[in-house]
Amino acid sequence: MSWESVPMLSRLKGTGLTGAGRDRWSERSALISTFMLALLLVWLLARTFWMLVPRDEGLAGVSAQAVVTAGDRPAISIAKWHLFGNAPQRLPAQSNAPATTLNLSLRGTLADADPHQGIAVIADAQGVERAWRAGEQISVGVSLDEVYADRVVLLHDGVQEVLNLSRDEQTGRVAPLPMNQRGGAPLRNTAPAPGPGAITNFAPINVPQGSINWQQAMDKVGGSPAE
Incomplete structure (x- = not known):
């Protein structure tokens, strides 16, 4: 054994990486790597499965058509909603x-x-x-x-x-008598004079x-x- 290898062995012993320690570390690393590879394999299998399964094109088309139809449908005025029933139509007399x-x-x-x-x-x-x-x-x-x-x-x-x-x-109306056929004294207006603001040009309706x-x-x- 050379003189340079003695310090290296001393350092390995100081860190505890002896033969048994190295074996345990290798086993743990192998288990971790195996677990990660298993997860990756499961993910790849699931992705491949969903890619191979055929999709229902009919349902997809109906859903897309329903979305487009709902978007293109014009808005209906609330005045056309007969909330209280239809009013009866009046017929001419x-x-x-x-x-x-x-x-x-x-x-x-x-x-x-x-x-x-x-x-x-x-x-x-x-x-x-x-x-x-x-x-x-x-x-x-x-x-x-x-x-x-x-x-x-x-x-x-x-x-x-x-x-x-x-x-x-x-019904028939009685015509007034002419002035020359009326008897008695002539009639005169005894009504009081109209007050201020009274209507003087009133004519019978x-x-x-x-x-x-x-x-x-x-x-x-x-x-x-x-x-």
């Missing part, structure tokens, strides 16, 4: 609707361009008058359906009936025969319902 047999009298109408927005003054059997708006229920099973200038359409138990405007105001045109009447007076 039947021209051959029969006259009503109800004990009601039509005294006046306020017709609108839309017959379902008008107002009518109707009197009952006792002569009590009341203004009704189209769509309101007059009595049980009877409602005001449509309003026209000379008639109204009632909905009686689901059947349309016509109530024509009363013609009582069209010419109510049309049949339908009462309230708007025309108020325009001629020069006022409004609020005044």
Whole structure:
């Protein structure tokens, strides 16, 4: 043995790497390497398995189509969602609707361009008058359906009936006597003088025969319902 090998052996003995220690270290290194190689082999086998398994192209195509369709579908307005059901469509008034047999009298109408927005003054059997708006229920099973200038359409138990405007105001009028045929002293105006701000140019309202045109009447007076 040379002189240089003596210190090397001394150093190996000092570190504890004797023959038995080197064997134990080699066994541990081999076990660790084997474990890592086993993990790598398992990963490669799993990857190869998923690559070889055929994919369901039908499901993949359906999923892709569903995504594209959902993205390209236009937004639907919430106004088109019938959240509270579909409103019943109104049918036009039947021209051959029969006259009503109800004990009601039509005294006046306020017709609108839309017959379902008008107002009518109707009197009952006792002569009590009341203004009704189209769509309101007059009595049980009877409602005001449509309003026209000379008639109204009632909905009686689901059947349309016509109530024509009363013609009582069209009865004959008594013509005034001429001045030369009147007896007695001439009449003179005993009414008090109009106060300040009074309307002096008031003329009688010419109510049309049949339908009462309230708007025309108020325009001629020069006022409004609020005044």
